[in-house]
Amino acid sequence: MENNMDRRQFLKWGSFITVSVATTGLAGCGGGDDNPDPPEPDLFDFRHGVASGDPRPDSVVLWTRVEGDNGRRHVNVRLQVSTQEDFSTLVVNDLLRALPDWDYTLRTKVTGLNAATTYYYRFRVGSRFSPVGRTRTAPAAGTPLSQLKFAFVSCQDWSINHWAGMEELAQQDLDFIVHTGDYIYEAVADGAPVNLVESRHTPLSLPNGTTLPSGFRYATTLEDYRYLYKAYRSDARLQALHARFPMIAIWDDHEFSDDCWQDRQSYDADDDQTPQTARRRSANQAWFEYLPADVTLDVNNPSFQNIQIYRAFTFGNLATLLMTDERLYRADHLISEANAGGDVGSRFFIRRDTLKAAEDAKIAAAGGALTPVSMLGDAQRAWWQDRIGGAATTWKLWGNQVSLLRMQADLTEAIAELMVLRLIASNTALTPLRDQMETALTADLRAAVSSGTYPNNVAYANLRQLLSTQAGIDAANFDANIKPTLDSRLPPASLLATYVLNADQWDGYDAERRNLMAFLKTNNVRNVVALTGDIHAFFAGVVMDDYDAATPTPVMVDLVGAGLSSNTLMSTYKSVVDNDPRLAEIKALIYEEVSGAVVNTLNRTLQHFNPWMRYVETNVTGYAIVTLTPDRLNCAFHILKGLVDGNAPPQPATASVTTVEVPAGSAVVNVV
Template sequence: MAPTGRRTGLPEHPSAPTDAVWRAAVPHLARRRLFTVAAAAATLAFGTGLPARGAMAAPQLDAARITEDPFTLGVASGDPLPDSVVLWTRLAPTPYEPDGGLGQQRIAVQWEVALDEWFAVVVRDGVALAYPEYGHSVHVDVKGLDPGTPYYYRFRTGAWISPVGRTHTAPDTGTPVASLRLAAVACQAYHDGYYTAYRHLANEDVDLVFHLGDYLYEYAVNSAGGERRYADGTLPDVFNRETMTLADYRMRYALYKTDADLQAAHATHPFVVTWDDHETENNYAGPFDENGSPPEQFLLRRAAAYRAYWENQPLRSAQLPQGPDARLYRRLHWGTLAQFDLLDTRQYRSDQAYGDRPHVPGPESDDPARTLTGAEQERWLIDGWHDSGALWTVMPQQVLFSQRNFDVTNPPKVSMDAWDGYRASRNRVVAGAKAAGLANWLVLTGDVHVSYALDIKDDFDDPASRNLGTELACTSITSGKDGAARLPNWESHLRANPHMKFYDGRRGYLRVRLDRARAEADFRTIPAVSTPGAPVTTAASFVTEVGNPGLTPA
């Protein structure tokens, strides 16, 4: 979530395209124009310092010559399948340097997967190469594992051994799993406070963590670390500027990933990640940034941001970007209990209507050609619902799906950056859910820096209309600073949105237990992020029953 009113709605740069063809992502001519620009941007990117896919010409470094711990950014795992899971680390003995202190040489890294944390029973091992072209990151897609099984993993290079991580595989797709425990997190501006919520999350008994976007923020971080208020001003000036280049994004991830609490959460639980806007630039929409730069120029930046994102997350090679494009939306399963349809609502969206300011819905925002997901992703989503045999249909995504009226006026203003600004797109998705007969639809949302519990209505303007599903919006890890249980608009928001059952403005995360009878959601909050070590409490708990959409207090 970001300040409103900054985007003009049309490019300000005199050389930027201003014709309507740039303003929709669905019509054929618009797609052709966009793909042409994307291809041009990719060509430019690879000619101006971004590595081409498969560029592996670097000489190999003797790992025995690494004299400082290269595992300063920790370890992580992600995207568990019944027979495999992705393991991640990135070598950076001096993480605040563009090359991590390793120059332009590739490095051999051993990896091990075991049934126990002492590695007495190693079941898989091998050697991966950390290439400078990919920021010395390591992504190992370990195959041949047993379904529904916990594992431990670690990396080694030279004399150095990484911290031990714990992960597990998913159950077999056809297995009638009894229950699942998941957590959802989002929005972790480093400069807005400490990652205390992650320390508590590391101690939770959950099977999966969904990161719903804004893992990184592009804004400058001063030497005091913003709200962290480092007394000695230890952070170098390299962070005190907005991220623009591949080196900038790599170093900013290094800053975030040196945090011990974030490392603890990653080492304890497998993560399933998707991005929102700040991993690249505030409130961007497809090829448009918020400042009206020429799309050709912005797509260069997007290519750098997408590459750095992949380098720093436990993602498979299928998510490796090609220039400014990456296929991040994907589908995972947890036996027959749950299907997860992970969305990307940034890369393919039409530009925000009405200058991206809060506005009453109108012809510009309600144009049927407008899309939040792009036509291909929309088809993939709805087709996957028709083919699903899962009890729960879970849709982890970024921006608020349900209607959210900002005031009690008639008609009320809504966000042009959320699904409210793309009502035709939302209507198509809702129609697809109804046609597929989704009985237990759960939407997980980030972005808003507050906790919401909402009923997804057949008609949001009619409180008596039937419930189609449930939306749970997790608050931020830090973004928005300390927050408060009741923000100034607390009462008006609840009055303007009868389908909103809960609203809390503190930091924290969401914890959900799914079983074959119901879903139980706990909104976990901490009182402050401006000082470390705050306790965690459950602000509220809700239940939605199988076959009976709608939230009730637990």
């Protein structure tokens, strides 16, 4: 089938996505054909590889980019698709055009395909062929399936760690890959390596960019964002992954700006008050150009919301997959950086009662509407409820950028524990009383704050009584030896509360989370599992209908993948507590130093204060592979090896695997 598309046809489809319709019985070209293409000099190549995405039962999106120089005119590119790896017969043999306005990228939606079928594809310019890609369409809706197997990944920073995990993933037997965001990172060290990173990833330097006080530069223009995608796609391991499997991708924050909302950035306390519409639109366009997604971009729409990337997929009778956009429509953080004076108190380490009061006030001011406290926005939330409520498949999967799991710490209890440990260090005879002492001191600190006697006149009544009856420490001994030690370690009263550790995730949008969980619970929607990224840690846990209820009810499961190549959650929080004097007293909740080595204590902290978290690993990188059957979901968290002498580790890249399992019919996750 010959389809020579002119510019009017490109414009007809909008956003310069072409559509090719598959047919049967076309003879293979073998490098030539009966209708020769318009001549193109051999100035072009396919150095950024090929990719496919958004597999549906009858279609898939194919992608490539031609590199070269022809004076800013279009380039004729031929697409060939076949069910045969040798292209002996073709189902598509179309002539397309790559345009300079879209950075010579091509996104072609091939329709009329057969369900659950493997296809091979390639592009040609002149006499040069692209690498061959392999893709597979989804099973038809309702088709009985015994298994579905896929990976989900996120957070692939060029400038940190290594990409050996991509090489390993490309060798797996998968149906597709889900990417939950942070495909690129917008801020770079501008030509100077500052992180431990494999030697083959040379430092990046943006064409334009804006300099931060840290010396980093962040992408600002369309040219900057295109530069980053081209740099990332130059890596042969990422190219091989794209060529091997179709990808279903969504963005998170770094495709535009760290911890962004709508068209606002958050690099400093005043940033989020200033619209960055041109920058946001540039980020939208570059993502559209470089990801093989079945979406449209309206360049004539002057808004930053000129693209819709939330969408749904169905795989037989086994799974529905919803991919949501949790950046473009979200409201500001409940407590803005401007009001908090920075990220601590706005996005990190916020008192739970302060956060709830701010949310309640915004809802009340809006007459009960969720709009000013929403992550999804009203239209997308209604779409989510309609699609997940109407899904006829066994499993409902949610491609979700930020974790739904409550991540909190009762700092009164935590600080009491740290103070008791210091007492025991100076009097080891008290060791058997540790748990009782922590309970007593926690009650004493709460009582002092409540009565207004904190910090100058803390009575320590419960601890006094315990040590008197159990350790023979009388009042005089307590006042002389115990009380001075305790008084010297009392933190600011503001720390004696329960803190939410990250309000950029769903903990900062709790009213909408409760609304979504109530919808699932009321409508008896079961077997809902979120596939999450962003946080640079592995979590597996249950999402409650209301985390603050006296007896919360589990509704769904959240599986959170660590960054494929990123820093870690523990290292991020270590930096926060090391650089904020207000948090000095809680460093031991994040890490300890033992014989000069940093020891991770964040894992224990999170599991202790968040019993819904069944698995926690906060200081690793990796990826996850999900095997889905009608009666269970099995998720294997692959923890990757570290750098070896400045290089990626040899294969296999996995150091260890932890597997969790979700049985069908209940919101339960077990470590197996």
